[in-house]
Amino acid sequence: MSKNVQGEILERPKSTFKLSQLRELNLLMILGVLIVILIVTSPYFASWNNIKVVLGSMGTDGIVVIGMTLSLISRGIDLSVGSVMCLSMTVTALLFLAGVNPWIAAIIALCVCAGVGGAIGFLVTKIKLSHFIVSLCFMGIARGIVFALSTGTPISLVTALDSAPAFRFLGQGQIGGFIPMVVVIFLCIAIVMDIYVRKSSTARLIFYTGSNEKAAAYSGINVNKVTTLTCVACSVFAGIAGIIYVNKFSGVPLTAGVGLEMTAIASAVIGGVSFNGGKGSILGALLGLALMAFVQNAMTLFNVQAFWQDLFRYMIVLGAVVLDGIQQNMAKKRVA
Numbered sequence: 001m002s003k004n005v006q007g008e009i010l011e012r013p014k015s016t017f018k019l020s021q022l023r024e025l026n027l028l029m030i031l032g033v034l035i036v037i038l039i040v041t042s043p044y045f046a047s048w049n050n051i052k053v054v055l056g057s058m059g060t061d062g063i064v065v066i067g068m069t070l071s072l073i074s075r076g077i078d079l080s081v082g083s084v085m086c087l088s089m090t091v092t093a094l095l096f097l098a099g100v101n102p103w104i105a106a107i108i109a110l111c112v113c114a115g116v117g118g119a120i121g122f123l124v125t126k127i128k129l130s131h132f133i134v135s136l137c138f139m140g141i142a143r144g145i146v147f148a149l150s151t152g153t154p155i156s157l158v159t160a161l162d163s164a165p166a167f168r169f170l171g172q173g174q175i176g177g178f179i180p181m182v183v184v185i186f187l188c189i190a191i192v193m194d195i196y197v198r199k200s201s202t203a204r205l206i207f208y209t210g211s212n213e214k215a216a217a218y219s220g221i222n223v224n225k226v227t228t229l230t231c232v233a234c235s236v237f238a239g240i241a242g243i244i245y246v247n248k249f250s251g252v253p254l255t256a257g258v259g260l261e262m263t264a265i266a267s268a269v270i271g272g273v274s275f276n277g278g279k280g281s282i283l284g285a286l287l288g289l290a291l292m293a294f295v296q297n298a299m300t301l302f303n304v305q306a307f308w309q310d311l312f313r314y315m316i317v318l319g320a321v322v323l324d325g326i327q328q329n330m331a332k333k334r335v336a
Contacts, residue, residue: 027270027271030291031290038297042301045298054297055182058289060245062289064238064264065288066285066286067237068261069273069280069281069282072265072273073280074206075276077131077132077135077265078135080136081257084117084142085238085241085242085245087112087145088239090146090150092105092106092108092246093246093251093252094149094155096157097155102164102167106167112239113235113236114232114236116142117231117235118228118231118232120235125227139261146254147254153254154254155251157246161247168247171249190282190283194283197281205221205226208278210278211278212278238257269320270292270320271287272324273285274327275321275324296309
């Protein structure tokens with residue numbers, strides 16, 4: 001718990017926990033029903049190879065979703081995550097090919113990503129620009145840097161990774177011969193961050209800032225610092241996903257991360273994170289991602305054409321946004 005300038009203890013409203021837990025329970029029930037239906041209707045769904053594909057895609061996307069969730073809770077939104085992920089991949093790959101130790105190359109790439117997040121945070125907090133517009137600009141800037149550094153050519157690390165098996169293990173290794181290392185890394189990060197968001201007193205500052213920035217400032221919270229650090233965290237998580245991705249696919253396809261911001265935002269909103277800030281959980285956002293991943297997998301298994309897949313996916317997102325809007329309006333009426 002934190003204290004305001006008068007020394008009063010600030011507590012996160014218990015109703016926030018109840019709403020979050022209710023959304024998580026509902027998503028678990030929906031996921032359970034969907035999985036049962038898919039097991040009954042598709043002989044391929046329950047195969048371990050199919051499950052590994054779904055979990056593998058969730059691994060990299062899920063790390064980005066965690067960062068986006070923090071951003072949304074603080075009442076921000078980061079449209080640059082897909083491009084920043086690709087930038088992380090490009091910096092890591094080019095430094096590695098230039099002879100730099102791959103682990104050092106990865107750390108440098110994360111520092112670059114942190115710099116992007118810091119720049120976004122500075123423009124949002126110090127110059128008071130719209131988070132949406134600033135991150136939209138950096139989405140183009142980061143992607144432009146990727147094309148400039150790579151000269152518009154995909155980067156291959158197939159041969160280079162042979163000399164760094166430990167580094168390659170991050171994206172291609174398997175624990176016990178059948179559990180992808182990507183999934184293990186993702187689960188570790190997800191568990192730590194979910195506990196942090198639920199239990200940490202510093203995480204409550206993010207909720208306070210997102211709920212009511214002015215009230216948080218009057219209570220002695222440095223809202224500019226909280227916002228900036230959240231921007232940095234979001235970009236760093238995207239960078240971590242990029243490092244795993246570049247190992248997983250042994251290179252940098254220049255389209256990597258395109259549309260990832262929409263997946264991250266959609267997953268978070270479906271999981272109960274509010275566009276108005278101050279509400280949500282890591283578990284809920286990742287359950288939202290799981291729902292989208294299984295729906296996507298189901299449409300693939302049943303040979304649904306790509307344009308129909310996009311239609312259904314965005315209809316799900318719209319439904320989640322509408323539900324969030326209805327809940328917000330009902331909450332305002334109760335307060336009034």
